[in-house]
Structure formats: structure tokens, C-alpha cells
Amino acid sequence: MKEERRVRSSQERIDRIDQILCCKQPTLKVMLDDVHSSQNLSAILRTCDAVGVQHLYYTTSDNRDLRIHKTITQGAHRWVERTRISTEEQRVFLQKKQKEGYQVVVTHLEERAVPFREVDYTKPTIIVMGNEKDGVSSETVELADTVIIIPMQGMVQSLNVSVAAALILYEAERQLAEAGKYDTPQLSKEEREKIKSGWLYRDNIARRSKGKIPLR
Structure with missing residues (x-):
């Protein structure tokens, strides 16, 4: 159950990042x-x-x-x-x-x-x-x-x-x-994916440091 919540939370985070990038x-x-x-x-x-x-x-x-x-x-x-x-x-x-x-x-x-x-x-x-x-x-x-x-x-x-x-x-x-x-997204799909990759990396580090993502 905890794993399901973690996966769902992570997907919601990714969806939110996608939404933000479409508005940049x-x-x-x-x-x-x-x-x-x-x-x-x-x-x-x-x-x-x-x-x-x-x-x-x-x-x-x-x-x-x-x-x-x-x-x-x-x-x-x-x-x-x-x-x-x-x-x-x-x-x-x-x-x-x-x-x-x-x-x-x-x-x-x-x-x-x-x-x-x-x-x-x-x-x-x-x-x-x-x-x-x-x-x-x-x-x-x-x-x-x-x-x-x-x-x-x-x-x-x-x-x-x-x-x-x-x-x-x-x-x-x-x-x-x-x-x-x-x-309408002002950034190309390629630009959005590149930015998202960097964001997710930094976001995971920040959330782990706060104990929001457990270390494997």
C-alpha cells in the first residue's frame, strides 16, 4: 500500500511538472x-x-x-x-x-x-x-x-x-x-523533456533530503 501511494504521488508530481512546462x-x-x-x-x-x-x-x-x-x-x-x-x-x-x-x-x-x-x-x-x-x-x-x-x-x-x-x-x-x-505549449516537446529530466533529478534529491522519498 505504501509503495502504491509513493508511485501515485510520484506520477502526480510528474504530471504537475508537465503541466507547468506547458505554461512556461x-x-x-x-x-x-x-x-x-x-x-x-x-x-x-x-x-x-x-x-x-x-x-x-x-x-x-x-x-x-x-x-x-x-x-x-x-x-x-x-x-x-x-x-x-x-x-x-x-x-x-x-x-x-x-x-x-x-x-x-x-x-x-x-x-x-x-x-x-x-x-x-x-x-x-x-x-x-x-x-x-x-x-x-x-x-x-x-x-x-x-x-x-x-x-x-x-x-x-x-x-x-x-x-x-x-x-x-x-x-x-x-x-x-x-x-x-x-x-498552447511555447516550448517544444524536446525542450520540455530535457528540462523535465533536470527538474526531476533535482526534485528527487530535494525531496529525499526532507525524507519525502525513502532511500532504496
Whole structure:
């Protein structure tokens, strides 16, 4: 009986992973430009997972990895690919994405900025968020195809970066849902199977470490 429950639980887990992969949006990406807070990174990862973002990139001024707070991500860090880009390579990386057809959408308070809801996120998009103190670097703003703001009606001029990311990503989610992007897998079957293989391997290790899967 225990073995049957374990097999059933494992199959349900696999089915859930298949479902998640069918909802992934590979053309919606996020980059954090020198975000200092590992707590904010963790919160943004959780939102990325919630809306189907597959890739999150980030840079740090000291070119060191930021830690993940598992109590904040609640496991979401296992389902979103995160890559640290060196500060020296950031400009080249974004230019490469533009050549691949991505629009670089940067959050920044300036005259040419438009409200975040006016962007078409159904196009291949990489959303760049700045750090908590200085925002996005001037070099990155220069590369932007579109600069966006979140309209503020109060005394303060900005939101916490994790809150801002959630608002923008859920506007993107709304547009993608209306366009039917979650109804049809955006990743090929081969891509989904490759990702699933890696996920299952890491997931089994994580669950065994918590005693959810008995060691044979």
C-alpha cells in the first residue's frame, strides 16, 4: 500500500511538472540590474515562477552570486532558471538579446517613460529592473527599446523592486493569457523533456533530503 501511494504521488508530481512546462513563457525574461537584496531576488523568483517565466538573469556589482532564501521562494527557485551575468558582459548580453528579436524594457523614471501597461508583452521581452538605491544603470537605460514607469499617485516615487516586478509581470501574464499563450505549449516537446529530466533529478534529491522519498 505504501509503495502504491509513493508511485501515485510520484506520477502526480510528474504530471504537475508537465503541466507547468506547458505554461512556461520562454520569450518573457527578467533581468535584475545589480539588485542588492537577496530577499528581493527571492521574492521576484517566486513571482517569475507564478507567471511562467523560465529565465531570470541578474548582475551584482561585486560579481558574486546572491543567496536564495527558501522561506521566501517556497521552492520556486527550483523551477526558474537563474543566471548571474557579469557586469562586464551585461551590455553585450542585452545587445545579443535585441539581435535575437527581444525588446529590452527598462524600468526608469525619465521623460520618455511610458506607463508599464502600454507595452506589448506578447512580443519577445526582457524586463530589466534596477537596484533598490540607484535603479537601472545609465548604460542599460541607453540600450532600452522602451522605458516604463509604474504610475504613482502618492508622495513616494517608487515601489519596492519585488512589488514593482510583480505588477509588471502580472500585466504581462494578463496579455499573454488573452493571447492564448498559456493554452498552447511555447516550448517544444524536446525542450520540455530535457528540462523535465533536470527538474526531476533535482526534485528527487530535494525531496529525499526532507525524507519525502525513502532511500532504496
